Amino acid sequence: MSIETTLPMGDLINPGQNRLSRIQIVNWGTFDGAHTIHVDRAGTLLTGDSGVGKSTIFDAILQVMDARPKMNEAAQNNGGTAAEEKRTAFSYMRGRLGTQGMEAGDGTAYQRPGATWSAVCLTFDNGLGQITSLSVLMDLPATGTEHHVGRFYAVHNRPLDIPSLETGMRGRFTKGALESLLPGAQIFDSHKLFAERYRTALGVEDEKAFGLLRILQTGKGLGGTVNDFFRNHVLDTPKTLTAADEAVEDFSHLRSIRRQLERARQQRDHLANVPDQHRLFLTTKAELDRVRTLTADGLPAYRRRLALASHERDVDRLTGAATTGREALKAAEKQRTKLKKQVAELTARYTQEGGGAIATLEREVAAAQAQLVSRETVENAFRADLRAAGIDTDLSPAGLVTARSRANELIKTLNADVDAARERSSDAHGEAWALKGSIAKLETEIASFRRRRSNIRPESLEQRARICEATGIDEAEMPFAGELIDVPAEHAQWRAAAERVLRPLSTALLVPGEHMPAVTRYLSETNLRGFLRCIDVSIPVDGPSEPGPRDLITKLSTYDSAMGDWVARKITAHYDFECVENPDELAKVSRGVSLGGAVKRNSSTTEKDDRHTKASDNVLGFDNKDKIAALAGELLALRASFEEADVVSRKHASEQDDLIRRLAAVRKVAADTREFEEISAEEHRAAVTAAVERLESARDANADLEQIRFELDTAELDLTAATEKIGVLKGDLARLEAELTAATERRDTLAGRGPDALAEDLRAQLDELFAPFGEITDVVHLNDAAGQVERNLLTEAARLDKTLLETRTRLERTFETYSDKWGSDFGTGVDSAEEYVRRYEDIVTEGLPQHESEFREYFNNRTYERFSDLLQLLDEERRSISARLLPLNSVLRRVPYHVDSHLEIEVKTTVPDDAHKFRTELKNALPMMGVRQDKADMDARYAALEGLVEKLKDPQERRWRAEVLDVRAHVTITCTNKLANGQSFTNLQASLMSGGEGQRFTAFIMASALAYQLGIVSQGFSTYGTVMMDEAFVKSSLSFAEASINALHEFGFQLLLAAPEDKVDLSRFLGSVTEILRDDAANRSGTLERVPVGSSGGSRAVDILLR
Template sequence: MPHPTLASAQQATLSPGREFQFQLQRIQTYRWGTFDDLRDIDIAPQGHLILGPSGSGKSTLLDGHTSLLTPPRWLDFNVAARNSDKGSTGDRSLATYVRGAWATQTSDDGEKVKRYLRTGTTWSAIAETYRDGTGRVVVLGRILWIKGSGSAHGDVHPLFFLAEREFSLRELDFFPQAGAGFDVRKLKSTLSDVSFTDEFSGYQSKFMRLFGIASDRALRLLHKTQSAKDLGDLNKFLRDFMLDPPETFTVAETLVNEFQVLNSAHEAVLTARKQIEALRPARDALAEYTQTRALLSSLAEERIGVDYFREHWRKRLLDTQIGELHTRASGIAQSIEAFKTKEGQEASAYNALLAKRAGAGGDVLASLNEQMDRVERVRLPEVSSNHDRMKAACTALERALPASPQSFAEMQTEARQVVDQRESMNERHETELDKHKEVKRLTEERFNSLVTEIRAMETRKSNMPSHLLGIREQICRSLRISEESLPFAGELLQVKPAEVKWTGALERVLGGFATSMLVEEEFYREMAAYVNETHLGHRFVYLRMISRTAQPTSDLTPNSLVRKLDIAQQHRAWLQEELRSRFDYLCVDSADDLRTVERGVTVAGQVKHSRTRHEKDDRRRVDERKSWVMGFSNSEKIEAYKAEAMELAPAIEAANRAIEKARNAAVRERDQVMHCQSLVNLTWENTNVVALLDEVKSLKARIDQELKDNPQLSELDSLIDKQKKQWDKATEVRQGAEGNAKEVGSELTKAQRRLDEIPDEALAVRLTPMQEQGLEKRFSESGRKISADNLDQAAGTVLKAIGEEERNATARSGDIKAHIEKLLFVFCSAWPAEAQGLDARLEAADNFMAKLERLETDGLYEFVSRFKALLREQSDQNLAVLHTRLDQERRSIQERLDQVNTSLRRCAFNDNTYLVIDYQDKPPTLVTEFRHQLKSALSHSFKEDDDQEMERRFAELNTVVQRLGSQLPEDVKWRNLVLDVRQHVEFSATEFDETGIEVEAYDSGAGKSGGQRQKLTTTCLAAALRYQLAGEDGMWPSYSTVVMDEAFDRADNEFTAMVMNIFKNFGFQVVAATPVKNVMALEPFIGGGSFVSIRDRKFSEVLAITYIDETGRLDLPVEAQDALADELAAETNEPET
């Protein structure tokens, strides 16, 4: 007897309108996934189960169904399995199905690689046959192929097809072989009754029309239903299944994307302002630079004109001076004539008095006065001067003044002898002085040499002479080699402390070798070239260090010179071999021992080089440390040099004293010769002052006697003296005037000469107004009254002032230039594209200033205008659209619920009851804040000339957009919350009876059992599907196939039966993929089944399962029974959770 539920189902198939329902009746696959050949599967119209163990290929078949009905933008494979594993990601694609991916393995290089059943060029095909009760047939299919070895999504070539007749994939066998393979044109011509297209949209439109599907929303709901497992409570179900993601996300994305344009415009404004701010200081500095350069130009112009201006002014001054001198000369000439007349009058009066005195007997007195005048005025000064010379000579010669002609003659003879010996005396003093100077020179040379050596040694540890160190420094600097790379041999050798007494002797043997520079092979070529081309000024030896096989030193005798040396690590092996081969001298105690060796040296410094050649160099003492050059440190040598320098200092001082003493002696003897020469040139008569004074006394007595004898003469003399003074005064006045005339004439001549000396070419130069005005001011302000005499000095002062101003202006100009170029460099660095290849140099400043002018006049205005327009558009349009869309999406929820409620009204929920779904606004706090934020941003209008308000508006918009566009997890979570209006409402359902009386309320399933919640949500899903597939007026869905993948893998039998009953009651054909363990709960609701298995983990097979109508059960094959046993055993072994 048939199962009552099954009987009901069969009866339902006869209900009016069911004959127009399309049901899936056949699935064909060719090389799809792990189904490697053609598979043809019949699907029972009453419902169909696809059974099989996990991983056998059940989802592969259903993904083929998905690829035929789901638009590419929603296409997602194996979703049910990934919903079970929250951490998994999609690893299936059209390419993996075409290739037949069956495993992911690790390659030899450690990378994960997929393993495919089909490599190289291959193709696949899928087809599903739908039939309604009237016999209409619709076949949906697609062909996919890959040429070559590619496995990416882009390597897959798709082709959709639709046939309104029975169709077998065998009809496509020619397709891969046609022409060059995959000839679509031939395919279309061969199967002309089949519609082919590579675009899903056209294919979709056609099958939706045939199936009576009004909206692609139904396709999406079918796709969601395929992966649905636990539908959850009413809220979760309606949000995830019933309601599509709101368009608010698209609007927000548009807002974010278009905001980039606004943000770019804002950045352009900010950039323009920043560029203006960056270039304005450069413009100010450029203006100052221009002023400074103009100042420099004017200063240069003035400087060039100084000489010409000076000569112009000189001519002006001299012209004025000459005119004044001519006036003065004329006045003086007239005065001279008057003074001459006066002088003649005074002379006549004087001569008249003289004549009167001569007539009174005054001739004798006149003669005596004349003699007296000659003695006092001429002879006495001369004799007194000679007497003083004689007295000075006698004092210098430490001799008493001669008292008689005889003693004077004797002293004069001795003086003549001294004068005659002056040449030999000078030679003697010069020889003595030269001797002391030479001593000083040699001592100072040695002292300076010691100081040089000390300074050289104090900067290095080397004992080498300073001239060798200087040569090395010169070479290293020229060849760019470190001094450590070019050591002297002696710097790497040192006498062992225990053998220190042999140091002097070893220095004599190794001296030449020790002062040789060691040159490695890598430096040899450069060294040879440099030394050859350079005059070094000293003897210089260097050794090319050619590598050679080192010989053992064990053959050296204990007294070998080599064994008394410590050798530094640098070039140690080479030095050991060089010393062993060249300087294996034996150190012996005496000359007798020296005779017995082939080569040796005594501690006294005698060296035996061969059987015949001996040498002892005693130019320096053997123990003279200052001449030693070997050693790792020079501290002892420095002390020795310092000690010698300290000894030389007193010697230099003594030499200085000796030189000074010799010079003083020479000066004294030269003075003595000079005085002796003075004595030789004198006579007794012209030095005898006493005799001359006696003569004056005698003349005076005779004059007094004459005056006493003739009193009248005394009165006349008084008048003559008075008149003489008047005459002398008149003469003096006349002579003064003539002197003035001569002086004026001289000045006039001088002035005229100076005027004539002014170059004509200087006067021919015409000064510029700037030169005339500027230099006139400078000369006038030079601090003195300008005259022809101080004009050159004034010009020098002016030139100095101009030069100082030029230097300051040049320095300032350089500073400003550097500042400008720094500002331009900053601009170029910040905005290289705007710089357009311009160099940050002063020469390009005009280009930058032109850019600044464009920014200030047009650029910034354009940027601001565009920004304002975009800001108004963004805020008043896009932001408003988002705000409006949020409201619309909330209203659309009601519209969708109305559709579902219409469908629910047609189907009983319980006996004679139906459901009505409603919602309430319950936005979270973050959503409320977001709405207020949008409202605030839209509520404030702004004036386009209010930059602050404009920036505030932009900041508000930017805050919203930046968070909407952020990819930070917390911001993504926030965005999903505030934009998804489905999260802003709470859903509830109310059960009514046929009279409209409320039976029970369901508050999102709260407080209800799990079964009640599942029944509620499943009923809503079925109602939504029927509404989408049947429309407002249809009783039954025209497209009735609902595919469910792994929907009941963890469900109990009661839930499974409930779900299947609901879908059956709504008129759907359920095709479900499920584990074998669920078969008993599903058998009453189906009419057939298929069992999927897999071999070797990569080859899937399909076995049809017969449905026994009498028992309402599937006749499970052995394979299915084994799989069921394995699943039950696995469940038994699972730990409890």
């Protein structure tokens, strides 16, 4: 049983289904005046010669059904020219006749050049007495243009009352005027509202159905594969998209709760150290006050007490020492008196025994010895001069003459030797000094490289720093190219070649495009006092994109960053030099570089630059570790060379000094004019010998006198010692008495001030501080101990003060940042610390647990519900496609496609990898119900879910979002031709068929698609059933067209077809045929209707009124 007979009511076709019954056209194109076309409930064919106005009628219908209709689209889709696109509502309303004259600028002739109005009304009848008419009413002033066309739309329960409009309308259409002229009609000035209303009136829920009807009407075809057609034009927009939007929107509330939780956590973490720091602040402040009290009050009083006790001990000690000193002085004076008497007695006795003569001889010996010492000094000095001059001769009158003669000869020789030595010393010293300067320069350079990582020269780095300071750009955004290029260890032998080839690029500053104007402005306005090349990296790099196997880029590595990638492309494109180890191979390549650094730029130019060959000249490298190591090696070599040069320099300097000293000695010998007797000490030695012999003879003559002399000398020594002792004792006694007087005054002065009050706790603390110094017995010891204690106290106070300041600063900085981030009523001073401690305790004990509980509750319930529903909906929506499409096969099986064959729609599940991954990630991100989750697991799941939500919201991820949520992309729809013998032809495509076969296949698929959209199969009936086709089956044979029409009928559709006269046989399968006529002379069209023979249609002809 076919669908069209599911609700039989007598001979009426599909009662209850809205089918087109009448078309009214007023002043539209060549249809001048009012025209009515009746449409049979079993379908109608509009036919006629080309150009009579068939497409004009369909364009009029589009004015009702479409907000932005494209005119004559069917003719264009079937080979029409671009000129057809010039048809507009304006040209139809005016009735365009053509262009007046042949010259450029001539005007266009119209049938209705003045003020006019047009109307199109489609009347639908459900066969049960219910009429629904849809109208568009347009007007145009006399001088109006395309932009002055006015449009109103009407939905009514009767055909359009054209006479009322003709007689009752004055001026242009208005909503109020139309409501008065058409009582009971709903008037709209917006096609959107009009479309919503007429879809409701006709019982069509989804706008897609009318989109399919427009595709059928214009003959566009499927526009691709069956799968693409169903995905783009048939399948409903899945609810998953809306569900995802709602879940994402609901997630914003969870995110708000999460932000509150994160804020509480951040506040907790921010204030976590405040309690400990506050305790440290209070204890440090108390300790500092104690130390300051000890220093300012306790120590001075304690020190005075110790000083008074020390002074008392000093007075007692000095009193006893003074008494002992007086007794010792008295005894020493008594001993000296006794010794004086003894010396006087021995002196008198010595004189009586002849001691005066011996005394005279002793004085003579002493005088002779003194003269000998003086002359030996002269002689020894002269001998030293001879040794220094290198003159070997004895000291005699003849030797003296020889020495002076030899000296005069040496002067000439030594002058030349000194000049030569001075020159050698100067050269050696200069070489050593130059090496020392090179060492200092290299040490400075190494130190400079150690302070930075870059191999770029310091002056270039300074230029970049100045540019960044002036423009506010971060230095990291503008690297030098050399900082992004390195030579791996396995290609280290190519470093020298790479340095030569890439020096112009490596020393260039790379500037992002957005910063180039600011950098250019700085360069223009500033004297750099040097050279700097800047490259805009936003400009695309032209040239080769893939390197050759031996290109220079294969020997390098570039930094893993966007800039590094640009440098790699730049080297690949513009520095495509082949690396050849044998220089002979350079002749075989167009551009290349040898291992020795020879660079072949082109077929005629080969160059080599050895100006920058030292390690310090290298500019390539991610860092300068290798460069520093190389420079360190150079430094060691320089130091070794300097040590050798310094040894040589010192040797030559010593030789020069020796020659200068010898020359000076030689000149001194040559210039000495003294006689031999003035130099020699021989005569004086003889005089001393004779004097000593006379003294010894006198002493031998009187042995007793020697004993007396010994006793006298001893007594005189004792007397001298006694006298010296008395002097010492007197001095000691005077010092003791002075010290006693001073100590007594100090004691009395200190005692007169009275005792200082000293608290017991301070005294105990000071006793502990002074304990390491032991018993303090004197003021010096006291001063040392007190000074050390005071220094210790001041040091401790300084430490405590620093700790207090640092703690205060940390607390206040913490409070300031807290206030800046979250606001605070407590202030930011350290006095507010207790309030912040209480705030921290409130957060830890109440606020944070509450936020965590609220977040856990919402995340585990509301969020889980939303996103788990989305996961379930993804499956349900995908399955619903099959559930709604596959029942269409029951209808397709009843309609032959070929002889003994029918079409069958197949739906396969083809979930993309990204969609499957999304479902897995979403499932893993949702909380696990019934399992207790710790904080880390919940945070991880939230972060994963937030990442998915952000991706769903990201406009740049629209393609991904559609892929994972739009279940229409999760199925593949194909069509198979099933033969009676069981054979099948799968994946049929209209684009692979002939024109007629394609139209037939398209009709079958379109019928299935409309049935899907209108719910004919799922609910067994549709309240709308009219299908309109312009240029219908113009490429198909009659048999193909019959099969297509049968398919459309089988799905329960009424057909309004437009086709040329050669396709009039199509009317055999319809209820009526209407011929479009046109008076070429008047350029006016009309209609003539008839019912085909054998048809049961009930249409009637209408009068043709050409006016």
